[in-house]
Amino acid sequence: MTTLNDYLIASGLLFSIGLFGVMFRRNIIVIFMCLEMMLNAANLSLVAFSRFNTSAGLPDYNGQMLVFFIITVAAAEVAVGLAIIIAMFRSRRTVDVDEISSMKG
């Protein structure tokens, strides 16, 4: 039987993989995928919490509503983000975060 803890461990792992990817990878596209993974980790834990938090035999659907909103917001974020990254790539010919540092001080 899968318990709440199993889901939380899986979501925690997903979140950590995403966080480490954001911190240590240098390709913006990969970083962006890691960010999506973090959002999905949150989604997984929300659904798990909501599934195991039953009242009168029914799951608490408030948490699952939030998941819907997170999914759509993530899609909007990806659309805007990819547009900015494409604009960046066209002007600088790179997707390496170490190379985008013309500002210092």
Add this chain to the structure above:
Amino acid sequence: MPAYYLEIAVVVLGLVLLLVEAFTPPQHKRRIGWAALAGIAATFLLLLTVKSHCGCDSPMWQFYDDSSLSLFFKGLALLCTAFVLMLGLEYLPVLEKYSARAGGGPATGEFFALPVLICAGLMWMASAIDITTIFLSLELTTIGFYIMVAYMRRNVGSLEAGVKYLILGALSTGILVYGLSWLFGATGQTGLDAIRTALPSAARGPALFAFALILIALCFKIAAVPFHFWVPDVYQGAPTPVTAFLSVGSKAAGFLVAIRLMEPFLAVESLRTTCIAILVAVACATLILGNLAAIPQGNFKRLLAYSSISHAGFLLLALASDRHTGELTSTRIIAFYLSAYLCMTLLAFAVLIIINKSTGSDELKAFDGLHRRNPFLGFATLIAAASLAGVPLTAGFLGKFFVFIAAAGAQQWLAIGIAVAGAAAGFYYYFKVIRHVYWNTAPEGAAAIPVSPVAKSLLIILIAATLVLGVYPQLILGLL
């Protein structure tokens, strides 16, 4: 009239402006700015007629708060948006240069439609009392800001700032959502009222974990320490009106969300000490870093960025003092400080935009001999710098003074010591600006700097507000 009609009005205004933008010829884009300004001003007038706690029955009230505090922050958001639109009109020549389309003229219309939509997000943030609406309104503003920061796509600095803001903003979103999911898990509720009643019986570990994650994510919004490193670069690269919007609007709404989300934790006896200790530590780190890093800056925009970080430190200290008694509660202090911050920061950015327009530079050197080239502009810089530093009789002084009162009441002596040192360092680097204006001589052949009527009226309003709030704080405190 229920308060949420205001947000609906602003959203409709934004959508109409977007459509008008798409269907008008490029030479008429300036009018979109004026239309947006008129719409926002009309909404502000409508806001004055809204009474809080209207008796109307609606399922909205589960997610939506219309207390005087919410209405006050809505007003702040609307005012800030109006000023930013005026700054945008002033900034238009620079914008046109850097936002040219591949096949034709400049694309500046959306620059006035997007702030309206962001304003709707800020207003929602002011009223959000459910983690779903908090998340949605936060994202509405953040995604809008992604586009605004990267708006000048022929300018490498703006694009770089956009990418940085995008990645760190998305990272903070991820952390926030994960924190919210743990808050939901610990309490089983999404409404903040229900969370407040459920939190005392929640497990301590998950609750503290959620607190830490949410605090880290909100630090991105308010430009405080664990998440401050985007601030200087993004402030420098973004179009200046957007920088002003980020530093005032985003911070004000972020602080109200922080107040709302932190309050349930601070009310629980077993979590209170730990949470306050974390908040004070974050405030101290923010104060130290913001003030120390500001000292060597030679670029006015970066200076304002670090100043924004250090002001976030003062505001966090007020939040950590968690004062609920008397005239000066933490919430009222923060509301007053943010109003003062709005006036003086927008004043500084307005001066910067005018100077940038004629000299093309954001460096402090461009301010050399400003009082000879345009005495009024020099005076405006003097007031802005004095108020940001906290000279008595200006709004900035009273804001800092109230924070010290609250912190002394909470007996945070170490934090007060750090804050005093930070304020002293502030005097040094803000007076460096004044020295450039009044002592340094202008370079040979520097022409007088013209100020357009729009900009002049904006400057006069902001100077007057800064001075009036400095002697008559009741104007703001009486509203809450």
Add this chain to the structure above:
Amino acid sequence: MLSEYLPVLIQMITATGLAASMLILSVVLGKSGNQSDIKNSPYECGMLPIGEGQPRFSVKFYMVAMLFVLFDIEVVFMYPWAVVFRDMIVTHTIMFWSMLSFAGILLVAYLYALKKGALNWKE
């Protein structure tokens, strides 16, 4: 209970094993023997390869993909709305109008994209 997944495990082992053995065999056997440029070029059914390995796609593909994702994901709200409130929509008109206003916002976005030429493949 886990034994139900045995076929999946066997399938995975077979698939990875087959691919790995093919790769290893081609390296081991292919290294020996004489080599030339023609032999090292990719095998395209006897045709000579033309152009680069990674052709550049027009940015229009991304544009359409992005718009698709944005409009497509909105069904996430309409589907539960239609299922959960199936009967209430008839009695409570506000539910109908709120979804219609949501669709109206999408329509504004669509008109904007159309007018800006985001869906224009020619030119």
